Amino acid sequence: MEWTDMIHYQQQMQKIMRSLLPVRKSALTVSECELLAHLYLQPDQNTPVLLSQGTGMKKEAVSRCLKALYEKNCICKQRKATDERSYQLFITEIGLTELKKGYESILQPFYDLWRSSGKDFEMFMYYADKLAAHIEKGKANIHEDEIL
Numbered sequence: 001m002e003w004t005d006m007i008h009y010q011q012q013m014q015k016i017m018r019s020l021l022p023v024r025k026s027a028l029t030v031s032e033c034e035l036l037a038h039l040y041l042q043p044d045q046n047t048p049v050l051l052s053q054g055t056g057m058k059k060e061a062v063s064r065c066l067k068a069l070y071e072k073n074c075i076c077k078q079r080k081a082t083d084e085r086s087y088q089l090f091i092t093e094i095g096l097t098e099l100k101k102g103y104e105s106i107l108q109p110f111y112d113l114w115r116s117s118g119k120d121f122e123m124f125m126y127y128a129d130k131l132a133a134h135i136e137k138g139k140a141n142i143h144e145d146e147i148l
Helices: 003-021 029-041 046-055 059-071 092-119 121-142
Strands: 075-079 087-091
Touching: 029 046, 029 059, 029 087, 029 092, 046 059, 059 121, 087 092, 092 121
Parallel strands: none
Antiparallel strands: 075 087
8 A cells, every 4th residue: 555545544534533522521531431431341350450451551541540530539449458559440439420421422423423424334333343453463563663
């Protein structure tokens, strides 16, 4: 594929991603909602390291989001009995309420695009899912110093 084609596709992806940004503001950021959703959907994956691995977010970003979620009373921490240095995270009732509000805001553009484009959107999401799986599979094989 020519580099000019790749630039065109990159610009198209940017256009799509901008159109999927939430219209309404939420008390939570998109990243905070993502972490809360992981805690809600996968309660056994409730340590900062597992959240980082599960979301693909850097550990530093996870730490910042968790600090903000803790300050907003959306999560609570509980020390592990087996290791006093580590802790488990749990979503609170406030967190669940904010998660619902946040995702209503975040998902609205997705539903709007789906309603307007139907099967094209469904196919796009199908292939986005496949590409994400390739990215996850390839992370173990990527070296930081490699370029193109």
